[in-house]
Amino acid sequence: MILVLEHGDEGSLGLVLNRPSATALADVLPDWKAVADDPAVVFVGGPVSPDAVIALARGAGGAGWVPVLDDLGTIDLGGDPTLVAADLTALRVFVGYAGWAAGQLDDELAQHAWFVVDAHASDPFAADPAALWSAVLRRQRGRIAIFASCPEDPSVN
16 A cells, blocks of 8 residues: 655655554654554555655644645654654654656556555554555445455465
8 A cells, every 4th residue: 555645747756554564663763652653663665765764744744844635744753753742643654665767657557557546544544554455445436445355365366
């Protein structure tokens, strides 16, 4: 499940929302653990730049805030979490991201390689990220919803 953060002439960038890692956020960014949503782990945001860190947050903004959609945005983890914690209601930290070169995602969409659905406000901070993909598909209308019941490994179907 990918949330696209940027899409433009130079390419696209998104975060995989349903891949929590085994690394506890407290082990790598202990000051931010207090504002993190459960599971409070580092998420694998995608295969591009595995050393890059992107924090996705919900809140009122403030210093280091870059809006994405409504009260959802990215936040600079280099700042002091005590100064922005009161403005945040949710936080997830991702290493790496999903990326596409200029025109690549558009080509993949034209080939129907992706399901494009609207995100719900709760999706980026789902309590059970492993179940997010099927939950999002299940709430769709029409034929897409049938994919919610597909096994993770289609060869066992």
